[in-house]
Amino acid sequence: MTRASNLRRMEKEDQINLHGMWGSTFTKRVELALKLKGIPYQYNEEDLSNKSQLVLKYNPVHKKLPILVHNGKPIIESLIILEYIDETWKNAPRFLPGDPYERAKIRFWPSFFNQQLFEGVGRVVTTDGEAQEKATNDLFEKLKVLEEGMKEFFPGGSPTPSINGENMGLLDILMCTLFGPYKIHEEIVGIKMIHPERNPLLSSWLMAQRSNL
Numbered sequence: 001m002t003r004a005s006n007l008r009r010m011e012k013e014d015q016i017n018l019h020g021m022w023g024s025t026f027t028k029r030v031e032l033a034l035k036l037k038g039i040p041y042q043y044n045e046e047d048l049s050n051k052s053q054l055v056l057k058y059n060p061v062h063k064k065l066p067i068l069v070h071n072g073k074p075i076i077e078s079l080i081i082l083e084y085i086d087e088t089w090k091n092a093p094r095f096l097p098g099d100p101y102e103r104a105k106i107r108f109w110p111s112f113f114n115q116q117l118f119e120g121v122g123r124v125v126t127t128d129g130e131a132q133e134k135a136t137n138d139l140f141e142k143l144k145v146l147e148e149g150m151k152e153f154f155p156g157g158s159p160t161p162s163i164n165g166e167n168m169g170l171l172d173i174l175m176c177t178l179f180g181p182y183k184i185h186e187e188i189v190g191i192k193m194i195h196p197e198r199n200p201l202l203s204s205w206l207m208a209q210r211s212n213l
Contacts, residue, residue: 016041019055020066021048025118026078027066028177033082036168037089079110082170095170106170109149113174116142121178124193125185136191143199150201172209179206 018034018041020027034041046055046065058067058074068075068084075084086095096103120142123135153171168176179194179202186193196203 014039015069015071017044017069018042018066019044019046019052019058019069021046024065025177028180029078029173030066030068030081030085032173032176033085033095036093036173037085037091039085039089079114082173086170093168095168095173097169105152109171110174112145112149113178117146118178121182121185121193124191125189132189132191136193139193140198143194143202147199147201150205175205176209182206 016034016039018027018030020030020043022045031043044054046052048055048063048065051063055063055065055067058069059065059076062076064076066076066078066081068081070084070088075081082095096106117139120135120139124132124139127135182194194202194206
């Protein structure tokens with residue numbers, strides 16, 4: 001079955017709605033995943049300062065975004081949504097490896113992205129003075145950890161357009177949505193967050209991704 005016929009079948013069988021916010025990194029993760037899979041969907045922009053009844057209905061506990069609604073069934077939390085997409089639509093690219101051990105190794109990193117890198121970048125952008133200097137040094141240390149971890153995915157230190165094989169995987173999605181606007185962040189705060197000498201693998205990955213866009 002061709003990709004075009006698969007898409008036509010999905011359009012007939014599935015109703016997919018994504019509730020999100022345009023400036024949300026977590027929403028961008030889900031948008032990118034849906035586009036990579038070629039899944040047609042309807043996007044609904046939400047305002048968390050004035051939550052819609054649908055947000056309250058679909059996520060009554062946390063009342064947060066994004067929310068993916070598949071045939072009336074809501075799925076919440078961006079990482080859970082990414083895995084749901086990969087398990088429901090098994091066409092390429094696959095976001096997680098088939099091997100359980102390799103899949104477990106990949107699953108280690110999302111919490112690091114959320115709790116360390118995402119919050120670290122946020123602190124650099126939203127602080128100034130001594131607090132910003134401390135936040136910047138902390139971020140540099142966390143980027144060193146990422147750089148060491150990337151050596152496992154870049155055998156021999158050779159950069160490739162994707163961490164997880166030839167296709168875009170889970171970590172590619174997280175890195176794209178977190179580091180995509182890093183140049184803008186650097187211009188805003190006047191700090192070079194990612195440097196080729198300090199972060200050679202990350203810098204190479206970003207250049208490879210830009211060349212494939």
